[in-house]
Structure formats: C-alpha cells, structure tokens
Amino acid sequence: MYKETTxxxxxxxxxxxxxxxxxxxxxxxxxxxxxMYAIADKIASLGPELITAAMEETSLPEARLVGEKARTVxxxxxxxxRLKDGACLSARIDTAIPxxxxxxxxxxxxxxxxxxxxxxxxxxxxxxFSTAGGDTASAIAAGCPVVLKAHPGHLKxxxxxxxxxxxxxxxxGWPEGIFSHIYGNSNEAGAYLVKHPLVKSVAFTGxxxxxxxxxxxxxxxxxxxxxxAEMGSINPVFALPEKLATNPQDFAAQYAASLTLGVGQFCTxxxxxxxIKGETLDAFKKALxxxxxxxxxxxxxxxxxxxxxxxxxxxMLSQKEVTVLASAENKxxxxxxxxxxxxxxxxxxxxxEHLLEEVFGPFGLIVSCNDVAxxxxxxxxxxxxxxITLAATEADIRQQPELVNILQDKCGRLLFNGMxxxxxxxxxxxxxxxxxxxxxxxxxxxxxxxxxxxLRPIAFQNWPDGLLPDELKNxxxxxxxxxxxxxxxxxSI
Amino acid sequence: MYKETTxxxxxxxxxxxxxxxxxxxxxxxxxxxxxMYAIADKIASLGPELITAAMEETSLPEARLVGEKARTVxxxxxxxxRLKDGACLSARIDTAIPxxxxxxxxxxxxxxxxxxxxxxxxxxxxxxFSTAGGDTASAIAAGCPVVLKAHPGHLKxxxxxxxxxxxxxxxxGWPEGIFSHIYGNSNEAGAYLVKHPLVKSVAFTGxxxxxxxxxxxxxxxxxxxxxxAEMGSINPVFALPEKLATNPQDFAAQYAASLTLGVGQFCTxxxxxxxIKGETLDAFKKALxxxxxxxxxxxxxxxxxxxxxxxxxxxMLSQKEVTVLASAENKxxxxxxxxxxxxxxxxxxxxxEHLLEEVFGPFGLIVSCNDVAxxxxxxxxxxxxxxITLAATEADIRQQPELVNILQDKCGRLLFNGMxxxxxxxxxxxxxxxxxxxxxxxxxxxxxxxxxxxLRPIAFQNWPDGLLPDELKNxxxxxxxxxxxxxxxxxSI
Numbered sequence: 001m002y003k004e005t006t007x008x009x010x011x012x013x014x015x016x017x018x019x020x021x022x023x024x025x026x027x028x029x030x031x032x033x034x035x036m037y038a039i040a041d042k043i044a045s046l047g048p049e050l051i052t053a054a055m056e057e058t059s060l061p062e063a064r065l066v067g068e069k070a071r072t073v074x075x076x077x078x079x080x081x082r083l084k085d086g087a088c089l090s091a092r093i094d095t096a097i098p099x100x101x102x103x104x105x106x107x108x109x110x111x112x113x114x115x116x117x118x119x120x121x122x123x124x125x126x127x128x129f130s131t132a133g134g135d136t137a138s139a140i141a142a143g144c145p146v147v148l149k150a151h152p153g154h155l156k157x158x159x160x161x162x163x164x165x166x167x168x169x170x171x172x173g174w175p176e177g178i179f180s181h182i183y184g185n186s187n188e189a190g191a192y193l194v195k196h197p198l199v200k201s202v203a204f205t206g207x208x209x210x211x212x213x214x215x216x217x218x219x220x221x222x223x224x225x226x227x228x229a230e231m232g233s234i235n236p237v238f239a240l241p242e243k244l245a246t247n248p249q250d251f252a253a254q255y256a257a258s259l260t261l262g263v264g265q266f267c268t269x270x271x272x273x274x275x276i277k278g279e280t281l282d283a284f285k286k287a288l289x290x291x292x293x294x295x296x297x298x299x300x301x302x303x304x305x306x307x308x309x310x311x312x313x314x315x316m317l318s319q320k321e322v323t324v325l326a327s328a329e330n331k332x333x334x335x336x337x338x339x340x341x342x343x344x345x346x347x348x349x350x351x352x353e354h355l356l357e358e359v360f361g362p363f364g365l366i367v368s369c370n371d372v373a374x375x376x377x378x379x380x381x382x383x384x385x386x387x388i389t390l391a392a393t394e395a396d397i398r399q400q401p402e403l404v405n406i407l408q409d410k411c412g413r414l415l416f417n418g419m420x421x422x423x424x425x426x427x428x429x430x431x432x433x434x435x436x437x438x439x440x441x442x443x444x445x446x447x448x449x450x451x452x453x454x455l456r457p458i459a460f461q462n463w464p465d466g467l468l469p470d471e472l473k474n475x476x477x478x479x480x481x482x483x484x485x486x487x488x489x490x491x492s493i
Numbered sequence: 494m495y496k497e498t499t500x501x502x503x504x505x506x507x508x509x510x511x512x513x514x515x516x517x518x519x520x521x522x523x524x525x526x527x528x529m530y531a532i533a534d535k536i537a538s539l540g541p542e543l544i545t546a547a548m549e550e551t552s553l554p555e556a557r558l559v560g561e562k563a564r565t566v567x568x569x570x571x572x573x574x575r576l577k578d579g580a581c582l583s584a585r586i587d588t589a590i591p592x593x594x595x596x597x598x599x600x601x602x603x604x605x606x607x608x609x610x611x612x613x614x615x616x617x618x619x620x621x622f623s624t625a626g627g628d629t630a631s632a633i634a635a636g637c638p639v640v641l642k643a644h645p646g647h648l649k650x651x652x653x654x655x656x657x658x659x660x661x662x663x664x665x666g667w668p669e670g671i672f673s674h675i676y677g678n679s680n681e682a683g684a685y686l687v688k689h690p691l692v693k694s695v696a697f698t699g700x701x702x703x704x705x706x707x708x709x710x711x712x713x714x715x716x717x718x719x720x721x722a723e724m725g726s727i728n729p730v731f732a733l734p735e736k737l738a739t740n741p742q743d744f745a746a747q748y749a750a751s752l753t754l755g756v757g758q759f760c761t762x763x764x765x766x767x768x769i770k771g772e773t774l775d776a777f778k779k780a781l782x783x784x785x786x787x788x789x790x791x792x793x794x795x796x797x798x799x800x801x802x803x804x805x806x807x808x809m810l811s812q813k814e815v816t817v818l819a820s821a822e823n824k825x826x827x828x829x830x831x832x833x834x835x836x837x838x839x840x841x842x843x844x845x846e847h848l849l850e851e852v853f854g855p856f857g858l859i860v861s862c863n864d865v866a867x868x869x870x871x872x873x874x875x876x877x878x879x880x881i882t883l884a885a886t887e888a889d890i891r892q893q894p895e896l897v898n899i900l901q902d903k904c905g906r907l908l909f910n911g912m913x914x915x916x917x918x919x920x921x922x923x924x925x926x927x928x929x930x931x932x933x934x935x936x937x938x939x940x941x942x943x944x945x946x947x948l949r950p951i952a953f954q955n956w957p958d959g960l961l962p963d964e965l966k967n968x969x970x971x972x973x974x975x976x977x978x979x980x981x982x983x984x985s986i
Contacts, residue, residue, distance in 0.1 A: 022898060087981065092921040092942075105911065107921035112901070114934075219712045223877075223928045226935075384716075397960050405515060408605070408951060415954040418598065427976060428587040428600035430952035435716045441607075442719075442949045449585075449950070456935045457942070458901060459923035461908040467890050481981065483920055488580065488974065488981070 002155040005182045007192060013180040014198040017116035017145040020177030024113060024143045028470055028478060029089070032143060033080040035172055039140075040076035042168040043069070043132055043161065050160050054126045057154035059299035059335075064262065065127070072127040075134050075425055079141045082427065082448035086480025088141075090457065091471050093484045095493065105462050108472040111455035113143030115200030118193045120214070121151035121158060122205035123301050124265045130154065131161035131181070134425075134450055135203035135228075140178065142454035144201070147180045149190060153302045155183065187213070194218050194227070201454055204229040205267070205445065208358075208436055215439045228453050229439040230432065232358050233386035234271040234365075235420045238375065238403065240396035243417070245280045251391060252287035255364070256295070256339075258419035263298045263337045264362030265305070267431075268387050268420040271358060274346075274367045274378050281368060288341060288366075289326035296330055297338035300361065306335045309361035313340055316359055321348030325366060337361045346374035350381055372400065379403055384434025384441065385411040387420035410434060412441060495648040498675045500685060506673040507691040510609040510638040513670030517606060517636040521963055521971060522582070525636060526573040528665055532633075533569035535661040536562070536625055536654065543653050547619045550647040552792035552828075557755065558620070565620040568627050568918055572634045575920065575941035579973025581634075583950065584964050586977045588986065598955050601965040604948035606636030608693030611686045613707070614644035614651060615698035616794050617758045623647065624654035624674070627918075627943055628696035628721075633671065635947035640673045640692070642683060646795045648676065680706070687711050687720070694947055697722040698760070698938065701851075701929055708932045721946050722932040723925065725851050726879035727764040728913045731868065731896065733889035736910070738773045744884060745780035748857070749788070749832075751912035756791045756830045757855030758798070760924075761880050761913040764851060767860045767871050770838075774861060781834060781859075782819035789823055790831035793854065799828045802854035806833055809852055814841030818859060830854045839867035843874055865893065872896055877927025877934065878904040880913035903927060905934060 005013075024032070046069075054065050082088065089111045097104035117139040121130030128134060131148055139146045150158035162181035169176055184190065194202055194217045202218055202225065204211050211229030218227045237255065244251065258270050275281045300306040310332075316322055325341040332338035339362040346369040349355045355365065369375045382388075388411040390397065390404070397404060397416070408414060412433035423431055423446050431446035432438040438445075443453045460468060470477050474493040481490055498506075517525070539562075547558050575581065582604045590597035610632040614623030621627060624641055632639045643651035655674035662669055677683065687695055687710045695711055695718065697704050704722025711720045730748065737744065751763050768774045793799040803825075809815055818834040825831035832855040839862045842848045848858065862868045875881075881904040883890065883897070890897060890909070901907060905926030916924055916939050924939035925931040931938075936946045953961060963970050967986040974983055 025898065025901070082979070087976070090942075094917070094919040094921040102915060104917055104919070105915075107917060107919060109921040109923050115902070215717070216712070219709070224708070224932070226933075394957050394960060405518065408518070409608070412950065413952040413954055414956075416956040416960070418955055422595060422598075424587070424597055424600060426587040426597070426600060427979060428585040428602040428952055430602050430950045432950075434949075439717070440719075444950065449583075456927075457905070457923045457925075457937065459906040459921055461906055462911055463907075463909040464887050467887060467909070483580070486575070486920060 002159065002183045004184055004189065010182060010192065013147060013182065014116060014196055016177030017147055017180055018198045020145040020175045021113065021115050023175050024145065024178065029083050029086055030478065032141060033083045035168070035174055036076050036080035036137065036141060038172045039132070039165055039168040040073045042164040043076065044073045046160060046164055050157065053156040053160060054154060057157050058126050058301050060126070060262070068125060068127045071425060072132060075128065076137045078425060079137050079448045079451060083141045083451065086471065086478060088448065088451050088455070089471055089480065091480060091482040093472060093482055093493065095485055107459055107461055108463070108468060109457050109459040110469065110471045111452065111457050114454055114456050115144060116198055117144045117146050117201045117203060117454055118199050119146050119148045120190065120204040120206065121148065123151050123153045123305065126154045126157045127161070129205045131158040132165055134446055138450035139203070139454045141451045144454045145178045147182060147193065147199070149182050149184055149193060152185050190214065191217055195221055197223070200225055202227040203445070203453070206231065208232060211439060227439050228443060228445060230267060230445050231436055231438060232267050232360065233433065233437045234356065234358050235268050235385055235387045235389070236272040236274055236382060237270045237389040237391055238407070239273060239275040240390065240392040240400065241276055242393045242396045243391045244275055244284060248280050248284035249287040252284050253291060254419060256288055256291040258421045259364045260295055260339050260362045261421050263300050264339070265301055265360065266421045268423060270389065270420055271363060272365050272367060274369060274375060276372070276375065277368045277370060285325060285366065292326040292339050292341050293329050295328045295339045297328055297332040297336040299335050300337045303335050305360065306337055309337050309359065312359040313363055316342060316363070319352055319354055321352050321355060341366060343368065346370065346378050349378055356381070356383060376403055376406065379406045379410070382410045384437045386431065386433045386437045387411055387413045387415060389415040389418070389420055391417055412437065495652065495676045497677055497682065503675060503685060506640060506675065507609060507689055509670030510640055510673060511691045513638040513668045514606065514608050516668050517638065517671065522576050522579055523971065525634060526576045528661070528667055529569050529573035529630065529634060531665045532625070532658055532661040533566045535657040536569070537566045539653060539657055543650065546649040546653060547647060550650050551619050551794050553619070553755070561618060561620045564918060565625060568621065569630045571918060572630050572941045572944060576634045576944065579964065579971060581941065581944050581948070582964055582973065584973060584975040586965060586975055586986065588978055600952055600954050601956070601961060602950050602952040603962065603964050604945065604950050607947055607949050608637060609691055610637045610639050610694045610696060610947055611692050612639050612641045613683065613697040613699065614641065616644050616646045616798065619647045619650045620654070622698045624651040625658055627939055631943035632696070632947045634944045637694070637947045638671045640675060640686060642675050642677055642686060645678050683707065684710055688714055690716070693718055695720040696938070696946070699724065701725060704932060720932050721936060721938060723760060723938050724929055724931060725760050725853065726926065726930045727849065727851050728761050728878055728880045728882070729765040729767055729875060730763045730882040730884055731900070732766060732768040733883065733885040733893065734769055735886045735889045736884045737768055737777060741773050741777035742780040745777050746784060747912060749781055749784040751914045752857050753788055753832050753855045754914050756793050758794055758853065759914045761916060763882065763913055764856060765858050765860060767862060767868060769865070769868065770861045770863060778818060778859065785819040785832050785834050786822050788821045788832045790821055790825035790829040792828050793830045796828050798853065799830055802830045802852065805852040806856055809835060809856070812845055812847055814845050814848060834859060836861065839863065839871050842871055849874070849876060869896055869899065872899045872903070875903045877930045879924065879926045879930045880904055880906045880908060882908040882911070882913055884910055905930065
C-alpha cells in the first residue's frame with residue numbers, strides 16, 4: 001500500500017523543498033505562526049480514524065493516544081506562540097558610530113532558517129515525535145521545509161498526519177514543498193537523504209545505533225551538516241538515605257509505575273536505581289518485587305522491539321555481576337514485554353560497562369552501594385543522560401554537594417523527586433543531554449527552544465533601512481524583542 | 494627556549510583544568526566578569542616588551558599591534574559587560590501548575606559551561622585571536638577553563654600573554670587550572686589535545702586543512718565534541734552596475750586598500766570581485782592596475798605563509814582560465830608578499846573549482862560576467878563565506894532581489910558597500926559562515942555571542958528554591974534577564 005519512494009522522486013521532492021525554502025525566507029514569523037495554527041487545527045480535527053490506525057499500528061492504548069494527539073496539537077500552537085514574540089530570532093542591532101576610530105558600522109543580526117531539514121519519525125511517539133511531531137513543528141517554525149521519512153512501524157498513521165499537514169498548506173496557500181512525506185524501509189533510503197546536498201540539517205529520535213550512524217554520515221559529507229539525534233538513556237535515579245527511609249513502599253510504587261508506563265517504551269524510562277544497602281533498601285526491594293510480580297505483560301510497539309527487549313534482557317542477565325530480583329509472574333508471549341527487575345552492586349557496575357547499556361522496555365537495574373563514596377563512583381562512571389533524578393530530602397541534598405555537582409555534568413534535566421517519564425512541553429524543558437544521550441547537548445528537542453536547532457545567524461552591515469528584513473528595520477514593524485545597542489527592547493529606533 | 498610540553502604534563506594540566514571547571518561552576522557570572530576585567534587590566538598594563546616581541550615574531554607593524562592590543566582588552570571587557578546581565582544564560586522558568594492534568598512541574602533552565610576548552614591560537618592576530626584572544630575570553634566567560642596551544646609563529650608573544658592571564662588569576666585568587674599554556678609544534682600534539690577525554694570543546698582559527706582535520710578527529714572520538722573552526726574565506730565582492738559606474742577609480746582604490754591591508758593576511762580579505770563587463774569595469778581595472786603596480790611588497794607573518802602565498806599564486810596562475818591583470822612592480826624577496834590581481838570570466842570560474850580556493854595574501858581575482866544571469870550563476874556556485882559584499886546603490890539592490898536572496902544563504906555577514914576587512918567587536922557581529930568558512934555556521938567567534946559556543950542548557954525540575962543556582966532562585970539575586978512563564982523580565986517571582 002505504501003510504496004518505497006524512488007530516488008528520482010526523492011530528488012524531485014528535495015528540489016521542491018529547496019524552492020519552498022526560498023519562498024519561506026520571504027514570509028514573516030507572523031505568517032509562519034499563522035500556518036502553524038492552521039496545521040494544529042487540521043490535526044485537532046482528524047477523526048477517530050487516526051486513533052484507530054495508531055492503536056492498530058503501535059499497540060498503544062486509546063487514552064494514551066488521545067493524550068498524545070492533544071500534546072501534538074499543543075506543540076504546534078505553543079511553538080507558534082513563542083515564535084511570534086521573535087525572541088528565538090535573537091535580533092541584535094548596533095547602530096553606527098561614525099566618529100569612532102575606525103568608524104563603527106551599522107550592524108544588525110538575526111537568525112534565519114538553515115534550509116531543508118530531514119526528520120526521522122520515532123516509533124514510540126507516533127504523533128508527538130513522528131510525522132507531525134516536535135521536530136517537524138520546530139523546523140517549520142524556523143522557516144525550514146521538512147522532508148519526513150515515515151517510520152515503518154506506523155505508515156498509515158504517518159500518512160494521515162502527512163495529509164493533514166499537506167491539506168493545511170494547500171488551504172492556506174503555501175507551497176507543498178514545505179512538507180514532503182517519504183517512504184523507505186532500508187538504511188540506504190535514510191542514508192540517501194542525509195547525504196543529499198540539498199539537505200542542511202537532520203533530526204532523529206531512536207536508537208543509539210541508528211542515530212550515531214546518521215551523525216557519522218552527516219559528518220563525512222563534503223559539506224558536513226548537524227544531526228540532532230536523541231538516542232535514549234538509562235535515566236538513573238539516585239535514592240538518598242533520608243528520602244528512601246521516609247516511605248520505601250510508596251517510593252517502590254512510584255518507581256514501578258514510571259518503569260512500566262507504556263511498557264517501558266519511553267526515552268526517559270528510569271532504567272537504573274542507585275541506593276545504599278540497608279534495611280530501607282531491603283524494604284524498597286521487597287515492595288518493588290511484589291508490584292513487579294503482579295504486573296501484566298503487554299504488547300510492545302512492534303515485534304522487532306519486543307524481540308530486542310527480550311534479547312537485551314537476556315544479555316543483561318547473562319552478565320556475571322547481575323541477578324534477577326523480580327519478574328512478572330505472567331509470562332510474556334511473542335510481541336509482549338514483561339517487567340523485570342535485576343540487581344547488582346556498585347562494584348559490579350563499575351567493573352562491567354555493559355551494565356550501563358539501555359534495555360529499552362520495562363527493565364530496571366537496582367544498584368546497591370556500600371556507602372556514599374560508592375555512589376559517587378557510580379555517578380562518575382555514568383555516561384551522558386537525558387535525565388537524572390535525585391530521590392531526596394533537602395537535607396539529603398545539602399549533605400551531598402559533590403554528588404549533585406557530578407550529576408549536573410551528566411544530564412540535561414535534573415529532577416528533585418518525582419519520576420523522569422512525562423516530558424512537559426514548555427520553554428524551560430531540556431530534552432537532550434551529553435553524548436550518548438544526544439549527539440548535541442547544546443539543544444533541546446522538546447519545548448520551543450527546539451526551534452533554534454534549525455536557525456543560524458546572519459549579520460547585515462550598513463544596509464539602508466528600507467532594504468533590511470522587517471525584523472531589523474528601525475520601526476520594528478513586527479514588534480519583536482531586539483537587543484539595540486546592548487539594551488533588550490521592543491521599541492523602535 | 495620554549496620546550497614542547499610533554500604528554501604527562503598535558504595530562505596534568507588537563508586534570509587541573511577539569512578541577513578548575515568544578516570550581517568555576519560554583520562562582521557566579523558576576524565573579525567571572527570581575528576576573529575578566531582583572532585579566533583585561535593586566536593585558537592593558539603589559540609594557541612595550543609585548544609589542545616588540547610581536548613585531549619581531551610576526552612582522553606586523555607597531556601601529557597595527559597597538560590597535561590590536563586595545564581591541565583584545567576591549568574584547569575581555571565587553572564580553573564581561575554582556576555576561577553580567579545574564580542574557581547569554583537564557584534562563585527560563587516555568588512555574589508549577591499543580592491542578593493541570595497531568596500536573597505541570599516547576600521547571601527552570603539555564604546555560605552552564607560545557608567543560609575544558611582547547612584553543613588553538615591564530616597566526617594572523619597574535620593578540621586578538623590568539624593566546625588571550627576572543628576564544629579564550631569567551632570560554633572563560635562561559636565558565637570553561639582554557640587549554641591554549643601556543644601558535645609556533647609567536648611563542649614569546651604567547652608566553653607574555655599567558656603570563657598576564659596567569660598573574661591575574663593568581664592575584665584575584667582563582668585556581669591556575671583555569672588557564673594552561675601548552676607548547677607543541679607537531680600535528681600530533683594538537684591531535685592529543687583534541688582526542689583527550691577531559692576536553693569538551695575546541696576553538697581554532699586557521700587553514701581549512703588544519704580546521705577540518707581537527708573537526709574530523711573530534712567527531713571520531715568515543716564522545717564526539719564540537720569544533721569551532723574558522724577556516725577562511727574568499728569573501729566575494731559583487732560590484733553592481735549603477736554603483737560601479739559612479740566612480741570606478743574611487744572604488745578601485747577602496748578595493749586595493751582592503752586587499753593589501755596587512756599584506757592581505759585577514760580572514761575577511763576580499764579575494765574575489767565579480768562585475769559585469771563594460772566600460773566601467775575597464776575603468777575600474779585600469780585604476781586598480783595602476784595602484785597594484787605601485788604597491789610595495791612587505792614581510793608576511795612568517796616564511797611558511799610567504800612560501801604558501803607564492804605557491805598558491807603560482808598554482809592559480811597556472812589555471813588555463815586565469816590571466817594576470819596587474820602585479821607589483823617591486824618584486825617580493827623571500828618572506829615577503831607582493832600584491833597580484835588576476836582575471837577570469839564567469840565561464841572560467843564556473844568550469845574550474847580551483848578558482849574558488851583561497852589564496853591567503855594580497856591576491857585578488859576579478860571575475861567578469863556577461864550579464865546579471867552570469868552573476869547569478871557565479872553566486873550559486875559559491876561555497877560558504879564569512880562575508881559577501883554588495884557594492885551597490887539602493888536601485889541596484891532593488892533590481893536584483895534574486896541575487897541578494899542567493900547570497901544570504903552563502904555567508905555569515907552581508908555588507909552593503911564598504912569592505913569586509915575590519916571586524917567590529919559587538920553583539921551584532923557575525924563572524925562565521927556556512928561550511929567551509931567555518932565548521933558551524935550557527936555560532937560566531939567575534940562579539941559576545943561567541944560565549945554561547947561553550948554553554949549547554951540544564952533544566953532543574955521541582956527543586957526547592959534554596960537549592961537552586963542563584964540564577965534561577967525566585968528572588969533573582971543576580972538581577973539577570975529570565976523568561977518567567979513565557980514573559981521576559983528581570984523581576985523576582
């Protein structure tokens with residue numbers, strides 16, 4: 001039904017995207033925001049067919065998908081809201097000082113789109129991180145056309161979303177080259193896109209293997225381009241003594257709920273929990289064991305993911321430093337994932353790199369430490385993470401300044417209690433962390449700051465006012481934030 | 494006199510840098526700004542020994558070096574000024590909405606230093622882009638310790654500057670690990686630094702060959718890191734008809750002055766001039782020929798650069814599409830560079846990639862076009878540039894919207910008249926352009942926006958006010974700009 005897009009067709013679509021980029025350059029941020037609201041409305045108006053298709057293709061439950069659809073619509077609207085005040089354009093104006101020696105020219109700088117962006121949809125968020133997801137919304141907000149490679153796991157869902165975007169473009173009178181939808185199942189199809197000279201940036205959410213391969217390809221192009229790959233994470237939770245002692249049963253319930261949410265298929269799934277040995281850790285483990293044993297296996301996104309979960313679990317359990325703590329009493333059948341908790345100690349973790357690998361699914365590894373010194377060693381050993389959580393009281397934190405200090409270098413988001421699943425869409429969100437969590441920790445893929453991934457600055461020197469882009473004209477016709485002679489203002493000059 | 498730093502010593506210095514990074518994290522932006530003012534004062538107070546050393550080592554004239562020293566001091570002070578209002582930290586706060594479904598957590602984000610930065614000094618700006626130059630100043634502003642590899646062309650100058658920074662650190666009570674000075678002449682010494690796991694970012698100004706090699710090395714690390722390499726440019730000037738006709742003699746004088754300034758040893762040297770054939774272009778060429786013939790050869794930075802200039806000129810002149818238009822009547826002796834103007838036409842340029850290569854020195858290539866259509870083809874053929882200049886009247890620009898549109902995609906700074914040499918240090922400056930001008934067109938290496946190259950965001954979720962960094966506390970004790978619930982403000986919460 002969904003035929004692989006031929007290379008000739010891909011070339012044609014990319015030429016269309018390059019033309020659409022030139023068109024987009026001439027339209028203001030207000031116009032782009034209006035287009036984004038129209039796309040949001042179109043997605044919001046999609047009927048039950050969308051939810052049904054996604055349920056069939058991803059096995060995700062209806063309530064989750066209804067929520068994810070609302071989130072997706074919110075992303076388009078809130079990024080458009082943020083775009084309108086122009087803060088993300090970082091407009092800067094330095095007026096001329098002719099009698100300086102040498103004379104200071106008039107210089108005005110703003111951020112402009114980089115050009116066509118290739119987006120690879122994620123399997124685990126068929127709406128919010130896929131076809132019409134955050135990467136697509138933020139690229140279009142930046143004035144960059146999107147070439148979207150549909151995720152093979154949900155082609156019908158992808159095609160319904162693509163149709164929604166394309167019909168909004170048509171109704172609002174924008175060129176269709178702003179959004180292209182490509183089918184391709186092979187690694188070669190993805191590589192062809194990333195290596196194409198007309199492509200100027202790449203966004204990807206998925207496995208380390210996939211993201212790193214695209215990153216390497218992009219860097220070996222004649223003109224290297226940025227790749228924003230979000231490649232997952234084990235999202236460690238450090239349970240500090242006073243907090244753990246407060247109510248280990250409650251905490252176990254909270255941890256288990258986050259670990260098994262959506263069959264563990266979240267980038268921010270808390271796959272590792274680190275705590276100090278003792279009675280309260282024992283109580284936590286006991287409570288956790290009870291919950292996990294009673295948990296029910298459920299269908300994963302697709303069979304490939306379920307098979308990978310199964311073999312990754314097996315590989316983890318085959319490490320001599322790892323034992324099983326608890327597993328679901330109802331065994332998984334093919335395509336399902338069942339929760340499993342394994343255990344190791346700090347010495348085990350420190351001696352075997354494999355224990356820090358992600359097992360994508362409802363898998364948790366409890367790392368018991370002899371003392372705080374052990375905990376610090378574990379913290380130092382961690383690679384880059386999307387999130388790290390401190391389950392702690394204020395007193396716990398004040399007693400461990402070094403731990404907090406180390407953990408800040410290891411993640412993009414640091415939580416004080418709560419669980420890392422649930423990624424709020426707002427300006428303050430950071431979804432991106434030091435490598436290997438993402439390929440570029442300087443940017444986020446959630447929240448409207450995601451827009452700046454697809455922008456670059458250009459400075460205009462000594463241009464007459466009438467020939468400048470509206471964003472930089474003296475009268476500030478768009479009413480945006482600008483830094484004029486080092487003062488941030490919305491005033492005209 | 495300046496011995497190669499051993500690998501053991503490099504390791505020791507990098508460990509010191511990593512420790513200093515942890516120390517820097519605990520100091521506020523106000524403290525860092527105070528340190529930067531102290532470093533600026535120390536550089537300002539360096540005696541005539543500095544200028545004498547630089548004159549001996551670089552052959553640059555005294556007046557130029559005195560000016561460059563003042564510029565260097567200004568860089569430290571102006572970056573510190575900009576740091577103090579905290580705008581570059583992009584602090585964002587979203588307060589909690591507990592009764593939202595699901596509840597919205599309190600999220601607060603700010604930019605923090607990435608860790609130790611390796612800086613490679615440039616040969617052509619022994620003060621402003623070398624040891625105590627813009628890369629060092631912006632990294633320290635970002636809270637990142639600097640490991641500086643001295644440029645082999647000016648070791649004494651480098652060592653005097655390093656001593657100034659180190660003595661400021663000592664007098665102000667900061668750890669010396671904030672700045673390390675390394676001697677190493679080989680490519681291997683540079684590669685060892687870039688591959689070192691404790692290094693988190695690299696800044697470089699120099700040749701394409703050198704910058705691209707560092708970029709490739711950094712991308713093949715186990716943990717890839719960003720490389721900000723500024724690798725030069727041919728900085729085309731497009732002379733449009735009405736402007737060219739106004740006063741071709743004046744324009745020739747202006748072009749020749751920029752081309753030969755500092756023996757052509759600027760990244761923004763206007764190495765290519767594109768114009769339409771005709772009487773006014775002939776008049777321009779005639780005037781230019783007279784000026785160039787009378788120009789005097791002068792010592793280049795070092796013999797290696799003079800030899801490269803000589804062989805690059807020769808290679809360019811050996812291309813069958815290129816003829817000599819004018820050369821200095823006084824011939825160059827070893828170590829000197831003499832100005833030379835060559836000529837080709839659009840067809841020649843379009844048929845031979847080599848004609849777009851940089852010849853570092855006072856070399857200009859005049860490209861004559863049959864018409865505007867030719868000019869558009871030349872514009873499309875260009876690779877990424879630091880600058881592009883339109884020598885134009887307003888009417889010229891209004892008649893060539895497509896040309897302006899194409900050129901915007903090809904550069905970081907677009908000038909309306911004037912010449913590209915002279916890079917103003919201010920917030921609106923963009924010094925960086927699409928590849929191969931730089932490895933990352935999203936950032937600048939001049940002006941205080943250079944600081945953000947060495948920052949990454951971290952978000953704090955649900956942290957108690959007392960445990961947050963000062964920048965994010967409710968009371969806003971540092972008085973910085975923050976975006977609170979989507980509103981930009983310096984107010985407390």
